[in-house]
Amino acid sequence: MDVQLLTYIFVGASFALYIGIAIWSRAASTKDFYVAGGGVSPIANGAATAADWMSAASFISMAGIIAYAGYDASVYLMGWTGGYVLLAMLLAPYLRKFGKFTVPDFIGDRYYSNVARTVAVVCVIFVSFTYVAGQMRGVGIVFARFLEVDVNLGVIIGMAIVFFYAVLGGMKGITYTQVAQYCVLIFAFLVPAVFLSILMTGHVLPQTGFGATVLDAAGNDTGVYLLERLDQIVQDLGFGAYTDGSKSTIDVFFITAALMCGTAGLPHVIVRFFTVPTVRDARISAGWALFFIALLYTTAPAVGAFARTNLIETVNNAEYEQLPEWFYNWENSGLIGWLDKNGDGRVQMAAGDPFQGKPNFAGDRNQTAGDFGQRVVTNAPTDNKSEVYIDRDIIVLANPEIGNLPAWVIALVAAGGVAAALSTAAGLLLVISSAVSHDLLKKTLKPDITEKQELMAARLAAIVAICIAGYFGINPPGFVAQVVAFAFGLAAASFFPVILMGIFYRRMNKEGAIAGMAVGLIFTFSYIVYFKFVSPELNSAEHWLFGVSPEGIGTVGMILNFLVAFLVSRVTAAPPEEIQHIVEDIRVPRGAGQAHAH
Amino acid sequence: MREENARAYWAANVKLILSYLVVWFVVSYGCGILLADVLNNIQFFGFKLGFWFAQQGSIYVFLALIIMYARSMNKLDRKFDVHEE
Numbered sequence: 001m002d003v004q005l006l007t008y009i010f011v012g013a014s015f016a017l018y019i020g021i022a023i024w025s026r027a028a029s030t031k032d033f034y035v036a037g038g039g040v041s042p043i044a045n046g047a048a049t050a051a052d053w054m055s056a057a058s059f060i061s062m063a064g065i066i067a068y069a070g071y072d073a074s075v076y077l078m079g080w081t082g083g084y085v086l087l088a089m090l091l092a093p094y095l096r097k098f099g100k101f102t103v104p105d106f107i108g109d110r111y112y113s114n115v116a117r118t119v120a121v122v123c124v125i126f127v128s129f130t131y132v133a134g135q136m137r138g139v140g141i142v143f144a145r146f147l148e149v150d151v152n153l154g155v156i157i158g159m160a161i162v163f164f165y166a167v168l169g170g171m172k173g174i175t176y177t178q179v180a181q182y183c184v185l186i187f188a189f190l191v192p193a194v195f196l197s198i199l200m201t202g203h204v205l206p207q208t209g210f211g212a213t214v215l216d217a218a219g220n221d222t223g224v225y226l227l228e229r230l231d232q233i234v235q236d237l238g239f240g241a242y243t244d245g246s247k248s249t250i251d252v253f254f255i256t257a258a259l260m261c262g263t264a265g266l267p268h269v270i271v272r273f274f275t276v277p278t279v280r281d282a283r284i285s286a287g288w289a290l291f292f293i294a295l296l297y298t299t300a301p302a303v304g305a306f307a308r309t310n311l312i313e314t315v316n317n318a319e320y321e322q323l324p325e326w327f328y329n330w331e332n333s334g335l336i337g338w339l340d341k342n343g344d345g346r347v348q349m350a351a352g353d354p355f356q357g358k359p360n361f362a363g364d365r366n367q368t369a370g371d372f373g374q375r376v377v378t379n380a381p382t383d384n385k386s387e388v389y390i391d392r393d394i395i396v397l398a399n400p401e402i403g404n405l406p407a408w409v410i411a412l413v414a415a416g417g418v419a420a421a422l423s424t425a426a427g428l429l430l431v432i433s434s435a436v437s438h439d440l441l442k443k444t445l446k447p448d449i450t451e452k453q454e455l456m457a458a459r460l461a462a463i464v465a466i467c468i469a470g471y472f473g474i475n476p477p478g479f480v481a482q483v484v485a486f487a488f489g490l491a492a493a494s495f496f497p498v499i500l501m502g503i504f505y506r507r508m509n510k511e512g513a514i515a516g517m518a519v520g521l522i523f524t525f526s527y528i529v530y531f532k533f534v535s536p537e538l539n540s541a542e543h544w545l546f547g548v549s550p551e552g553i554g555t556v557g558m559i560l561n562f563l564v565a566f567l568v569s570r571v572t573a574a575p576p577e578e579i580q581h582i583v584e585d586i587r588v589p590r591g592a593g594q595a596h597a598h
Numbered sequence: 599m600r601e602e603n604a605r606a607y608w609a610a611n612v613k614l615i616l617s618y619l620v621v622w623f624v625v626s627y628g629c630g631i632l633l634a635d636v637l638n639n640i641q642f643f644g645f646k647l648g649f650w651f652a653q654q655g656s657i658y659v660f661l662a663l664i665i666m667y668a669r670s671m672n673k674l675d676r677k678f679d680v681h682e683e
Contacts, residue, residue, distance in 0.1 A: 066653075071634075074652035078626045081657045085622050088664040089615045093671075207654060211644035225644035243638065243649040252631050278682045283671055287664040294657050301653040504612075584601075587608050588680045 006411035007146045014184050014415045015161055018177045018422070022165030025172045030455050033170030034101040034434050035274040040175055042281040046288025048178035049272045051185065051419070052427035053080075053263075053289070054296060055131070056138025059185055059420035064392030066304030067311075070234075070242035073304070075252055079259025081290060081297055086264040086496075088286035092273040094503045096282035097586045101274065102431075103267040103495060104439040110502040111510040112579055114444050119517055123494050124267045124435045129468070130487045131268075132428040136473025138421035145333060145397065146414035155473040158422060159466050166426045166433075167462045174426045175275060181419035186295055188416025192399045192409055193299045196306045199403055201226060206302035214309075230309050237316070238351035238385075242305070248541065254552030261558055262488030265496030268431045279589035307395045310402055315388065316349040320372040323347070326401035331375055334361065335391035339377045340370065342387075350386040355379035359389050429469065433461035486528055489550070493520035493557030501565060506583045508565065511572040516565025524557035607678035614670055618663050626656040 027033040040048070058080075066073040098106055104124060108117025136155050143154025165173040193206045202219070203209030214226050231241045240246050247255075263269065272289075273282045314324065320338065330336040337359025338347055355377065362368045362376040370376050377389075397417070400409040437458035442449060449457070494517050501508040501516075528550045531539040541547050548556060574580075585591070629637055634648030642650050675681035 071649055071652060074630060074649075077653055078630055078656050081660050082622065082626050085618075085660050085663050089618060089667055208643075210654070211642070211650070213644065227644055227646070227649070243646050245634075249631060253627060256626065256631065280668075280672060280675070280682060283668040284665075287661065287668055290661050290664055294661055298654055298657055584604060587611075588604055589675055589682050590680045591682075 003146075003407045003410050004148070006407050007414045010408075010411040010415040011147065011418055014180075014419060017180055018161060019164055021176045021180060022169045022173045025169045025176050027168070027170035027172045027455075030101075030438070030451050030458065032172045033455055033458050034430075034438065035271070036170075036172040036175045038275060039277055040275040042276050042285035043288050044175065044179050045272060045276050045281075045285045046290075047182040047292050048175045048275075049269065049285070049289035050292035050296075051178040051182035051423035052272060053269060053293060053424070054185065054420055055424035056135055056142075056417060056421035058296065058300075059189060060138065060142075060393050060396050060417055063300045063303040063307065064395035066301050067308040067395050068392055070240075070304075071245040072247050072252075073301070074245075075247075075255045075259060077297055077301060079256045080263055081293060082256070083260040083263025084286055084290040084293070086260060087269070087273075088283055088290075090500055091264060091270065091503070092282045092286050093279045093589070094586045095270060095499070096273050096276065097279050097589060097591075098582075099274075101271075102434050102438055103270050103499070104435060105443070106502065107495075107498060107513070108439065108443060110579065110582065111498075111513045112576065113510040113514065116498075116510060116514050116517070117439060117443060119514065119521075120495070120498075121435045121439045123490060123521070124439075125432055127266065127487045127490055128268060128428040128432045128435075129465075129472075132425050132432075132465075132469045133472035133476060135421045135425035135428070136469050137476050139418055139425070140473055141393075142414055142417040142421065146410075152474045155470055158418070158425070158473070159470040162422055162426050162429065163463065163466050166429050166466070167459050170458065170462075171271075171275060171430055174430055178423045178427070181423040182292060184419040185416040185423075186292070188412045188419070189296050189396075190299060191412060192403065192405055193303050193306075195405050195409070196310075196399060196403045197302065200306050200310065206299045206306070210302035210305055226305060226309065230305055233309070233312050237312070237349055242308070248547055250547050251541070251544075251549050251552055254548045254555045256552075258492045258552050258554035258558075259488050261492035261496045262554055263491075265491035265494070265499065266487070267435075267491075267495065268427045270495075270499075271431060271434075272427075303399065304395065307399060307402070311390070311395075312349060314402070315347050317346050319346050320374055321345070324402075326398055329401070330391075330394055330398060332365065334359065335394050337361070337377045337379075337389040338374050339379070339381055339387055339389075340372065340374070341381055341385070343371075345372050348385055348387045350384055352384040352386045353382055354384075354386040354389050355381050358391075425469065429462055429465045432465040433458050436461040436465075486525075489524045489528060489554030489557065490521060492554035493524040493561055497558050497561040497565065501562070503583065503586060505566075505569075506580050507569060507574055509569050509572055509575040512565040512567075512569030515568040516561040516563075519564045520557040520561030523560055524554050527553045527557075603678055604680070607674065607680055610674055610678070611671070614667065614674070618667050622660065622663055625651060625659040630656050 104117050104120035107120040139158030140151040140154035143149050144151040165177050197203050197206040197209035201209035201212040202215055203212050214222050216222050234242050276282050276285050339354055356379055359377045362378050365375050368376050441457050442454050498513050498517055531550045630652035637648035638646035640647040
């Protein structure tokens with residue numbers, strides 16, 4: 001069977017599964033809709049959290065980023081896993097004991113203030129929309145690449161599927177589809193990685209193959225370690241060593257901290273821990289979540305190193321006409337572009353960009369081909385030796401082809417990419433809809449609506465959110481890539497400190513919390529806007545505050561938040577007696593069972 | 599008495615958290631970032647040690663920390679008689 005047909009079958013079957021689950025798990029109450037009735041097992045919640053957390057970016061782009069950035073990409077690996085330690089020890093168990101539905105719920109109640117609640121709602125909506133636009137686009141891209149449908153049609157199909165199970169099933173539908181999506185995506189990620197590891201090192205586990213010696217073409221051990229070899233070949237091409245960083249230590253430190261605290265403060269991750277039955281389950285569920293995430297996150301750096309080695313050894317200095325089939329296929333889809341600067345018919349790799357920006361082609365191969373049959377790139381060449389542009393996303397998407405794996409593996413990767421994007425999108429949309437229907441409508445504007453009306457409002461809000469997300473998916477704002485720093489920076493500078501102090505510092509009052517959030521948010525927001533949008537030409541280390549890039553500035557915002565909140569709370573009145581009782585109550589596990597009956 | 603018990607429980611919890619977070623900080627920010635260059639002089643199988651901590655080791659330690667914390671807290675809950683059900 002050909003790849004195209006297999007891909008239709010795999011993606012179609014996975015969609016049928018998700019829809020089946022949605023019909024089986026319809027939400028009957030607001031509690032079902034917001035927190036899946038509070039009865040999800042810790043293992044299922046762990047898998048759902050992992051699927052929720054690992055987006056199209058984790059699945060498609062991360063291994064590619066690691067392949068090109070080497071050690072510098074460690075910030076993502078540590079940052080996006082280390083946050084779970086904070087979550088498990090500092091936030092999840094106590095928020096579970098608190099037993100409400102959303103993050104603004106906690107902030108509004110703990111700080112006895114609708115101002116704090118509203119600030120939290122605005123942040124939730126902003127952070128979640130930033131994130132969701134990229135997911136919808138991811139679905140569209142996978143469709144376009146593997147099923148050869150239009151990107152926009154792909155987005156619309158993705159919207160329809162999410163619509164079905166998010167609007168119908170709410171958190172309950174989302175949780176169980178996410179468990180299924182996790183299984184699809186992890187299988188799709190691990191299968192090619194294992195194949196590749198066996199091929200290159202003879203190790204079944206990519207995690208150990210990563211540190212093993214490489215095999216030659218005949219399968220004999222060469223006695224040279226993979227990473228040693230990779231360091232050697234990238235340095236020969238003029239890059240820095242793969243295992244050394246190019247970012248300053250202080251910047252790596254701050255970015256890692258911002259990603260960790262941001263992860264722990266992201267509302268769509270936190271709410272997942274409201275769905276388990278007990279405090280005890282919330283603690284161990286964070287462990288399951290990290291276990292499921294670690295399967296992918298410890299494999300991705302191995303994939304990155306294998307792929308980079310493989311890619312350079314296959315492509316560099318090879319005659320264009322002798323290259324393997326996949327090179328031409330990805331050139332056809334515009335993700336590879338070759339500009340034969342020295343006219344020798346061989347593809348040379350070197351440090352630096354081969355030309356300015358992404359490749360523009362003079363037309364397809366049949367209309368205008370170069371001397372060796374290549375697609376003609378019209379970009380102005382740069383004056384280095386580098387001749388080939390290779391989009392980073394190819395690393396994961398093309399791995400099965402590069403490793404000569406069977407067609408069903410390629411189909412599996414397509415289904416995995418869609419699963420990763422859909423699961424994250426659904427989790428985010430739910431957070432947006434509950435922020436609107438529960439926090440804004442029920443808790444602030446119209447407290448007297450019935451549960452049935454609230455449920456209806458939640459569904460309507462989900463529909464509106466899906467449409468907006470779809471719109472951004474079809475007309476992506478050019479700044480999507482830049483605003484990812486926002487999501488983490490803002491979560492780190494706002495939610496994380498405020499929730500943490502709400503639990504660990506009984507004396508923290510509403511004045512302190514609001515002042516802290518405001519300072520943290522405004523500082524982080526302005527810093528990122530200044531360097532990303534107002535004066536992007538100044539975005540380099542010598543202009544940064546303490547040498548911290550916009551990606552890492554959330555950490556500084558967080559520190560400011562802590563300081564301001566503490567100082568302000570010292571000079572204003574202590575929180576009311578009953579609030580201090582709430583704090584004492586959430587610190588003790590017993591009684592969580594009753595509390596979540598809202 | 600109940601209140602005192604709750605306070606003692608909380609103090610024990612905070613102490614536990616702090617000790618686990620020290621390990622968390624040392625493996626990631628310490629071994630993976632601040633000391634990475636020094637540790638990179640040590641070979642660990644096919645890895646430079648600092649690089650291994652940054653891309654593999656820290657993640658394994660994070661996982662172990664969460665599991666150990668959950669277990670210690672289950673014991674602590676029982677010891678102070680604040681466990682659920």
